Amino acid sequence: MSLKDLEIQPSYETLEGADPVNGFYVPALAESVEYDRSVGFFSSASLALAARGVAGLIHNRGKMRLVVSPHLSERDVAIIRQAESNPESVIESIMSEVLMDVDALADEIEHDHVRALGWMLANGYLELRIACVIDENGDILQDQLFHQKVGILRDAEGYALSFSGSINETASGWLFNSEEFKVFKSWDEGQRGFFESDERKFSELWNNQRERVMTFEPKGSLSSLLVAEGKDFDIECSSLAKTRAARNMKRISLFPYQREAFKTWRCHEGQLLFEMATGTGKTRTALACVQDLLIAKPKLVCVIATPQSTLSRQWEREVSALGLKFDTSIFADSSAGTSASWASSIRAALGRIAIGIDESLIVYTTHASAANELFIKAIEGADPSLAVCLVGDEVHGMGSREQRKALLERYTYRIGLSATPSRWFDEEGSALLRSYFGGQSFEFTIKDAQETVNPLAGETFLCPYQYHLETVELSDDEAEKFDRLTKQIAKLSHQDDDAARERLDQLLRKRALIKKNAVAKLDGLDALLDHIEHEDLLVFTSPQRIDEVESILGRHGVAAHRFTQQQGTRPKREFGGLSERDYLIKMFKEGVLQALVAIKCLDEGIDIPQAKSAILLSSSTNPREYVQRVGRVIRRSPGKNLAHIYDFVVVPDWSRLELYGDIESERRLFNQELVRIEDMRKNAVNSTDVLIKMRGLLGRAYGD
Structure with missing residues (x-):
């Protein structure tokens, strides 16, 4: 590869979708052995970025010639004028102070890249010139920047190109500012004249042959500081070689x-x-x-x-x-x-x-x-x-x-x-x-x-678990509401217009809530807490019942806290810099909380292997929901040899349905529940016991 082989555009404008960094700058440098660059102003950021930009040039053992221009204040110029015998040393001292402020760079460029420049300077890979704007008497002017921004690249085969325009050698210049520059190729007959003009301008600048510009080679504090920075720099261990280190x-x-x-x-x-x-x-x-x-x-x-x-x-x-x-x-x-x-x-x-x-x-x-x-x-x-x-x-x-x-x-x-x-x-x-x-x-x-x-x-990688099927029935009032909704659903299910489908969805959700919120589940929870351990509990309930569930846990002396969407995710000082959710998980893991009461926030991915028991008061027939909830308590944890899942399931009153309800519709719904029960039963250590109970439920459903 050479510069001639690259697909280089005649011009680049950073805010018009072009990518000057990877479309031009990086690939061109990777093919180059010489890089001449004059930049609009000096800052430690400009030097550091120059070093990073020529990483490929360093590995090619190429050479760079860099011209930078300092931004001098009125005070700076006054000090320089006082040093008539050696103004260059004063300029270097001023620039050294800027360079030393590496930690405050707006571009947040790593210190290694300034050290890389020092290494290049000390080892002959970099030559540096400082350019200051002067008046007709040769006096340095304040707040006057040398604005010529030209870059010239040459490869090992003798091909060369130049780029010139508004772009500075800064990260913001290459990435974010609205900048434009044009590229001229030495091997293109129509562009050669423009290339030679850029080449001549840089040569005159480098050799201090431009009017109203004074150029000199730094040999004092600035170069000493750069060389000192690069003294211990190791190109093989620097951040320029991080990818190589990553391979190890x-x-x-x-x-x-x-x-x-x-x-x-x-x-x-x-x-x-x-x-x-x-x-x-x-x-x-x-x-x-x-x-x-x-x-x-x-x-x-x-x-x-x-x-x-x-x-x-x-x-x-x-x-x-x-x-x-x-x-x-x-x-x-x-x-x-x-x-x-x-x-x-x-x-x-x-x-x-x-x-x-x-x-x-x-x-x-x-x-x-x-x-x-x-x-x-x-x-x-x-x-x-x-x-x-x-x-x-x-x-x-x-x-x-x-x-x-x-x-x-x-x-x-x-x-x-x-x-x-x-x-x-x-x-x-x-x-x-x-x-x-x-x-x-x-x-x-x-x-x-x-x-x-x-x-x-x-x-084994996952803890064995026992599946406890806790069956409850609807109250008479709940059953009547359920039957009434079932009849309305049956009528709407034959209609196919949008309004009917929307109404049908509403009725289906309303009917499902009756089972999720069955009052008998609260009585069942109260009884269950009389004979199970109160440690490391996860309780899943509905929004409508969460207050009552917390109250029941409190009566049994269980230190519990809800874990819902209302518990925030932003870090706060009151929670020791954690979010409220992370703080609650921490309290649960440490045993300060014995139970977390959740609606859905604990369904997915939360890592709390200490949890030993899950009480499912509100579940759907969605496999993802119940599989995730099982997963919350079967993770391995020290001292946990067996997990427990208590699943509260509403079973129909088949005798009542034979007299008053739609028994076929209820059988279809109950079969969906049985699929969920079977999924959780099949991997349980007591699967046979649960299977016997399931057969009993089927017998009641079908009169066998």
Whole structure:
């Protein structure tokens, strides 16, 4: 490759969709052995970015000639004029003070890159000149910048090009400002004259041959400071070689089934659904895949999308615990901050990667925020050279009509995690998810995890559990309301207009609430608490009954707290810097709280392996809901050898239905409940006992 082989545009304008960094600057430098550059003004940021920008030039052992112009105040000029015999030394001293303020750089450029310049200067790879604007008498002018901005690149084959225009050698200049510059090629007959003009201007400037400009070589405090900065610089160990170091990163250890999942993901070109039971290490397996990309890809952006920000914090802790290092970490959660703020942070981080300042970015977000228009624009605006990976946790949620907007084609690498990725009564959404994540999946079920021994612990990966089927009946008043709604539903089910369908949905929801809120469940909970342990309880109820459930727990002396949407996700001082949700989980794990009372917030992904028992007072026939709830209590934890699930199920009064109700309709509804019971029963250690009870219920339903 040479400069002539690159696809270089005649001009670039940063705000018109062009990418001057990766479309021109980086690839051109990678082919160059000489780089001449005059910049509009001096700052430590301009020098640091120059060093980062020529990383490829350093590896080519190429040379750079750099002309910078200081911004001198009235006070600076007065001091310089007093030093008539040696004004250059005063200018260097002033510039040294600017250079030393590395920690305050607006561009937040790493200190290594200033040290790299010092290393280049000390080792003959960089020559530096300082240019000051002077008047007709040769006196230096205050607040006058030398504005010529020219760059000249030459490759080993003798081809050269120049670029000139408004752009400064700063990160904001290359990434964010509205800048324009033109490119002229030495080998193009029509452009050669423009190239030669730029070449002549730089030569005159370098050799102090321009009118109204004084150019000199720094040999005092500035060069000494730069050389001192670069004295201990090691190009092989610096941040310029982070990608090489990443290849020696210690791999995340995996169990055999996790390694199989990892290999399957690799074999399917980095796109796969992980259908793995809760508690079997989906997170660790996914992060092993992310680590693989960190090692293999020179530039990586990883987006981790979860249903709620509490889960995002869990992912952050796991990333840290496993030693994965990203240059930048951003939380993008619409519920915890303004979208414009985090969208700007993402764009800035992507820009730093594009220009070579950083190499990696991880964004923790929610499904809703990942589908946000500002988030989408930021990710789709990422430079094409960046590898971009999406990790969708509890990915079934991303199949909804609104949240599927987050499933961008820009994500080359895709990891979907869910114990139950199929969406209930949504074949379209389920098919879309499977297709988006490569059309393949790796499965490791609850049964697999209960039969596979963890070689490190000598026990199965998931804890065995007992399933306790607690049956209750509706009160007479509830039964009458239920029957009345069933008859209305039957009439509407034969109508096909939109109004009828909307009314039908309302009636179905209203009827389902009668069973979810059955008063007999409260009596059953009261009785149950008389003979079970009060430690490590998760209680799932409905919004309508949560106050009464908390009251019953309180009467039994159970220290409990609700865990709902009302418990915030923003860190607060009153919770020791945690969000209220994270604080409640912490109190539960430490045993301060004996029970958490939830509606839905604990259904997905919350890591509380200490939980030993789940009481299901309000459940639907949606497999995802009840499988997730089982998963909350069958994770392994020290001292937990057996988990318990208490499932309150409303069974019909078949005798009453034979006289007053629609028995066939009730049988169909009850069969859906039986499917749910069977799913939870089949992996329980007492499955036979529950099967006998189920047969008794069937006998009553069908008169056998």
